Amino acid sequence: MAESAHATHGDHHEQSFFIKYLWSTDHKIIGMQYLFTGMFMALIGGFFAYAFRMQLAFPGLDIPGWGTMTPPNYNALVTNHGTIMIFWVAMPVLIAAFGNFLIPLMIGCDDMVFPRLNRLSYQVFLLSTLVLLASFFVPGGAFGGAWTAYPPLSAQATYNLTPWGAPLWLLAVALEFAAFLMGGINFITTTMNSRAPGMKMHDIPMVVWMIVLASIIFMLSVGPLFAGAIMLFFDQVLGTGFFDPARGGDPVLWQHMFWFFGHPEVYVVLLPAMGIVIDIITVFARKKFFAYKVVLYTTFAAGVASFTVWAHHQFIAGIDPRMAHIFTVTTLMISVPIAVIVFCSIATLYGGSIRFTTPMLWALAFIFEFLLGGVTGIYLGAAGADIYFHDSYFVLAHFHYTFFPIAIIGTFAAVTYWFPKMFGRHMNETLGKIHFWGTVIPFNLIFIPLFILGLAGQHRRIYNFSMYPDLAKPEFQDLRVLATVSLIVMLAFQFVFLFNFFASMIKGRKAEKNPYDANTLEWTTESPPPHGNWKELPSVYRGPYEYSVPGRADDFWPQNEPS
Amino acid sequence: MSEEHTHHPNYVKIWAILVVLLVISVTGPMIGIKWVTLFTAFGIAIVKAYMVVVNFMHIGATRRFVPYLVVTCLLFMFLFFAGVAPDVMKADGENWSKPSWLEAQAQAALEGDHPH
C-alpha cells in the first residue's frame, strides 16, 4: 500500500502510524475505521443475542461466557442488542463504511469534499460507541427499556432503575446521529458536486444513489427525534414533564417522534443494501441492470412514501383510530415501490450468464430472505391483523427477516465483493461458501420457529417463559431450543468468516485491478487504490451497467473508456 | 467557482421594513382582538421569515433545488404535525382519558385568570 502511494504522489512524505491510520482524512481509511468499529460492535451484539437466547431456551442456566442472567441483565441485553445492531452495525457499516469507501471511488474523484469533517464524523461516532459501552459499567447498569425507549419507562429512573444507564444510552444515540448528519452532508455534497467529468445523473452507480438517498432520508427524518432526545434527556436528568401525562405532557408524542424517524430508518439501511445487491447482480449476471430509471424514480417515491407510514408501529398505543386507517393504507401502498425494486433486480437475472461467486450468493440470498420479510410485513401493516400480532414473536421474526438480510447479508455481500479493492487481495472462495451456507441456513432455522411461536401467541419481552403455563408447553420450548441452537451454530460459522477475512488480508491471492470485469470506476485504479485514488482522475462516457453490449468483443464496457 | 455574483439590494431598506413589521407584531396584541393578535404575530412572522430568506439568504439566486429542499422539509414538518396532533391534542374520550389535563383546565377557568 505504502509503495504505490509514494509512486503516485511524490510530494507525500512519510506519515507516522497515528497520522496515517487514526488521524487520516483519507476517505478509504475512514471507511475502514467505520468498518472495523462496526464489525467489533457486531460481535458484541451477537454475543448479547447468544446470552439472552440461552436464557430463553434454558431458563435459569448458568450461561457459559456470561453467568447468571438476572431480569435487569436480560432487559439491558435485549435493549442494547437492538440498539447496537441498528445504530452501531447496520448504519456505520452499510452507509458510513461503504459510503466513505465507495462514493469517491465510484464517482471518480480523489476524496470527499470535506475530508476533515469526515474525520470529525468518525471521531464523534467513536465517542458515541465509547459512551454506549460505558453505560454497562455505571451504577444501576445499562438501559433496559427496549431500543424504542418508550416513556414513562425510559423517562423516570424510579421506573427503569437505571439512573445512569438511560441518559448515557440516550446521549450515545444522539451523538451517533450527529456523526451521521456530518457524514451524510459529506456524502450528499460530494456526490452532487464532485463527480467525474461526463458523469451525468443516470451514469451514477445505483449503490451511490442509494447511499445518498439514504443519507437524505436520514437527515430529513431524524430532526423530530433529535428534538425528542433533548426532551427525553431533560425528563431523565432535570425532571421535566414532556412525556408525563400527569404534568401536561404526552408519552405518545415520543412514540411518534421515534417512529417518524424509526420507519424511514428502515429505508435508510435498506437502500444501501439494495444498491449493493443491484451492483453485484449486474456484474455476476453479465447483464445490463433492468430498468435503471424506473428503479431510481421508484426509490425517490419510496423515500417520500417512507415518511407517511410511521404510525403503523403504534396501532395499539391508543392512537386515533381514523389515523390508523390512513396509516394502514399508506403502509400497504409502500410495499409497491419496494416490490418494484426487488422485481427489477430479479428481472436482471433473466437471460444473464450467472456466475455463482460468494458475493453473488449473498446478493441472491438477500433478495430471497428480504422477500420473506417483506411479505410477512403485509400482515403487520394492516391494523386489524396487527392488533393481534403486536408485540409477539411474529413481529420480532418479521423484523429480523428484513434487518438480517439488510445488515448482515448485505454487509457480507459488500465485504466479499469489494474486499479485493479494499485490501488488494482475494478472499478464499471455498471458505466464503462454507460461511455463506453456515450463516443462511441457521438464520432460517432461528426465525422460522419464532414465526410459529409468535403465531401461537408468544409475547416479546418475557424473561422466563416457564412462569407462563400457556407458553411453557414442551412443544414451544423445543422450538425455542431449536432457535437458540441454530443461533449458536450461526455464530460459530462467523469465525470462518473472521479467519477468512484476516488471513486473506495477509496471505490472500493478490488482486488485479479489475478481477470481476466490472464497469464502475473503482475497478479502473490499483487494488488497493493509492492515496489520491488515481494518477489521473478518470472521465466518464457511459452508464455503469453496460454489460454484454451486442457487437463488442468484451462483455463489459468500463465507464471511463472513450467510445 | 461561483455561479454568478450575487445581486445586492438595498439591505438597510429591507431591515427598516423588518423593524416596522416587528413593531406591528408587538403592538398587535394591544388591540386585544384574538384573531388580530394571531394575524399580527404569526402572519407577520411568516412575512419576516420570507423577507430574510429571499433578501438576505438569496434563495432565489441559488439552484432551484434549494428552495425545493427547504419547502420539502417544511412539508414533512406539517405532515408530522398532522399525524401527531390528533393524538396529543385529544384530552377526553374513552381511550384518551387525561384527567390531570381536564383538572388543570377547570382550575384555570375557576381562577378566571384567562386573558382571552
Next chain:
Amino acid sequence: MRPVATTRSATGMPTARLAVWWLIASEVVIFGGLLASYIMHRLAHDAWSVQAAYTNTWIGAFNTLVLLTSSLTAVLGHKAADEGDGERAAKMLGFTMLGGVTFLVVKAFEWTIEIQHGFTITSNTFWSFYYSAAGLHALHVLAGVVVMGIVAASARKNEELHRVELIGLYWHFVDIVWIFLFPLLYIAK
C-alpha cells in the same frame, strides 16, 4: 494540498454553500419537530396561557430587534466580501458578533429574573418548552458567534472571503428561528 474533489462543482453551485443549505435543512427539521410538539401541546392546553402571560414581551421584542440588526450587518459583510473588502467584511462580522453577544446577555438576565420568580424548567411543561426551545436556539447563537470569530479573523487578512457568506447564511437561519420563537413564546398569550 487540497483534494481535487473540493474544487469541483458539477451542480454549478459552490460546494460549501451547498453544504450549508443541507445543514440548514437538517436544522429545519430539528427545530420543526420541537416547535410542532410545542404548538400541539399549547393548542391543547388553554391553561398554559396563564403561564405564558409571565413572559416579558418587551425583552423578547428587544432581542428580536438585536437579531434582525445583526442579520443586517451579516449581509452587509457578505456584500463587502463580494467586493473584496475583507477588512470591512470582518468589521461587519464583528458587529454581528456583538449583536449575538448582546442577545445572549439579555437572555441571561431575562432567565435569571424568571428563575428568581420561580419559573424554572420543571415548574410547568410550558416553561419546559420555553427553556428548551429558547435554550437550543441560544446554543445556536453561541456556536454562530464562535464560528463567526474564526471567519472574521481570516477575512481580516483577505483570506477565505467566501466563508463570510456561509456564516451569514447560518446566521440568518438562526434569526428566522427566533422570528418564529418570538410570537410563539412571547406574543401568543
